[in-house]
Amino acid sequence: MLDTAAITHMIEKEISATVQAQVSALLTSDAWIRPLEQKILQHAQDRIVAKFASSDSMPEILDAIRHSVAQLFEQGQVPGVADFVKIDTVKHAVDQAITEFVAMAVSEFSQDPAWQSRVEHMINQTVTQETLSKVGALDIMPTIRDCVHEHMQRFTASLLENFSSAGIQDRATQCELTVMDNMVVVEHGLTVQNFQAMDSAQVNNLVVTGSINTDNASWQALTSEISQRTLDQVSKDWTENLVSQVAELIQQQGISFDTVKVGGVPLIEGSKLSATVTESSLQTLGRLRSLQVQGEARFNNNTVTVLNRRLGINTDAPEKALSVWDEEVSVVIGKHKTNQAYVGTNRDQGLVLGVNREPQLEIATDGLTTIKKLRVGLHKISHDTQVPGWSGTRGDLVFNTSPGADRVFAWVCLGAHRWQTLKSAE
Numbered sequence: 001m002l003d004t005a006a007i008t009h010m011i012e013k014e015i016s017a018t019v020q021a022q023v024s025a026l027l028t029s030d031a032w033i034r035p036l037e038q039k040i041l042q043h044a045q046d047r048i049v050a051k052f053a054s055s056d057s058m059p060e061i062l063d064a065i066r067h068s069v070a071q072l073f074e075q076g077q078v079p080g081v082a083d084f085v086k087i088d089t090v091k092h093a094v095d096q097a098i099t100e101f102v103a104m105a106v107s108e109f110s111q112d113p114a115w116q117s118r119v120e121h122m123i124n125q126t127v128t129q130e131t132l133s134k135v136g137a138l139d140i141m142p143t144i145r146d147c148v149h150e151h152m153q154r155f156t157a158s159l160l161e162n163f164s165s166a167g168i169q170d171r172a173t174q175c176e177l178t179v180m181d182n183m184v185v186v187e188h189g190l191t192v193q194n195f196q197a198m199d200s201a202q203v204n205n206l207v208v209t210g211s212i213n214t215d216n217a218s219w220q221a222l223t224s225e226i227s228q229r230t231l232d233q234v235s236k237d238w239t240e241n242l243v244s245q246v247a248e249l250i251q252q253q254g255i256s257f258d259t260v261k262v263g264g265v266p267l268i269e270g271s272k273l274s275a276t277v278t279e280s281s282l283q284t285l286g287r288l289r290s291l292q293v294q295g296e297a298r299f300n301n302n303t304v305t306v307l308n309r310r311l312g313i314n315t316d317a318p319e320k321a322l323s324v325w326d327e328e329v330s331v332v333i334g335k336h337k338t339n340q341a342y343v344g345t346n347r348d349q350g351l352v353l354g355v356n357r358e359p360q361l362e363i364a365t366d367g368l369t370t371i372k373k374l375r376v377g378l379h380k381i382s383h384d385t386q387v388p389g390w391s392g393t394r395g396d397l398v399f400n401t402s403p404g405a406d407r408v409f410a411w412v413c414l415g416a417h418r419w420q421t422l423k424s425a426e
Contacts, residue, residue, distance in 0.1 A: 391416050
C-alpha cells in the first residue's frame with residue numbers, strides 16, 4: 001500500500017524548494033526593485049510638498065527644524081558648517097572677546113588683596129632664588145679664609161702679648177699640658193697638695209712616702225681581700241704538701257687500718273670489712289664463696305638482669321620468671337595459670353624443638369605443629385610413598401603420602417619386615 005503521509009511530505013518538500021528558488025531569483029534581480037524605489041520616492045516627495053504647502057503644518061515644521069539644529073550643535077554634528085562660516089571672522093571675534101575678558105579679569109584681580117599678596121610672595125621667592133644662585137656661583141671662600149686668618153693672627157698675637165692671670169703662671173719652655181676632649185694629659189710630673197678622684201683612679205706604679213689612712217672602708221676591704229687570698233693560697237699549699245707527704249709516707253711505710261673507725265666501728269677488723277660499709281665502686285673482686293644481693297642486679301652490661309624475682313638474659317626487662325633474648329627472638333618460661341607452666345614465646349614468633357642441632361618439632365605462629373618423627377607408647381607413626389622396607393615393631397603405622405586408585409592409605413607392621421596393607425572402603 002502507498003503511504004499517503006510520506007507522499008504528502010514529499011510534495012510539500014518539493015513545493016517549498018521551488019518557491020524558495022523563485023523568491024531567491026526575484027531578490028537577485030533589479031527589474032522589479034527599481035520601479036518600487038521610484039514609487040516610494042515619488043510618494044515621499046508628494047507627502048513633503050503637501051506638508052509644506054499646508055499653512056497649518058508650518059509651525060510644526062519650524063519646531064522640528066529648530067529642535068534638530070539645536071541637537072546637531074549639542075552633539076557637535078553640523079555638516080557643511082565651513083561653507084557658511086569664515087575662519088577669519090571666528091578668529092577675530094574670539095580674539096576680541098579674549099582681550100576684553102583678560103582686561104576685565106586683571107582689573108578685578110588688581111583690587112583683590114589676596115591676589116596682590118600671592119603676587120608679592122612669588123616675586124620675593126623668585127628674586128631670592130635668583131640671588132642665591134648668583135651668590136652660590138661666586139667663589140668667596142678664599143676671601144673669607146684670608147680675612148679670618150688675618151684677624152686670628154692679630155688676636156693670637158694680642159693674646160700672647162697681653163694675656164695674664166692670677167691663677168696661672170706659665171714658666172714652661174715646652175708643652176707640659178695637653179687639653180683634649182674628655183681628657184687632660186700632663187706630659188711629665190704632677191705635684192699637688194691634695195688629690196681627689198670623684199669617680200675612679202688608675203695608677204700604674206703607686207709609691208706612698210707618707211702615712212695611709214687605715215680607718216676608711218676602702219682600706220678595710222683591701223686588707224680583708226688580701227688576707228682572704230693569702231689564707232686561701234696558704235691553705236691550698238699546706239694541704240697539697242700534707243697530702244704529698246702522707247702519700248709518700250704510706251708508700252714507704254704502709255698504713256695500718258686497725259685504728260681506723262667508721263661510726264665507732266673499726267673499718268677493717270682482721271680480714272673482714274666493716275658492715276657499716278654498704279656502698280662501693282669496686283671494679284674487680286676475687287673469687288667469692290657466697291654472694292647475696294637484695295634488690296636489682298645487673299651483670300656484664302645487662303647480659304644478666306635480676307629484677308623483681310625475674311631473671312633476664314640479654315634483656316633488662318624480663319617478662320616471666322625466665323626471659324631469654326637472642327637478637328630478635330625471645331623465649332620465656334613461667335607460670336601460665338594455676339598449676340600450669342608455660343614454655344614458649346610471648347610474641348609473633350614460631351617455636352622449634354630439636355636435638356643434635358636439627359629441628360625435630362616445629363610450632364608455627366598459627367599453632368600448626370610439625371613433628372618429623374613420632375612414637376606413641378611403643379609404636380612409631382610415620383609416612384612413606386610405598387610399602388616400608390625396614391624392620392619395624394608390631395603395630396607401627398606408616399601412612400601413604402601418595403595414595404592412588406588402589407585405595408591404599410597406610411601400612412601396619414605385623415612384625416619385622418612384614419607389613420599389612422590398609423585400604424579404604426569402596
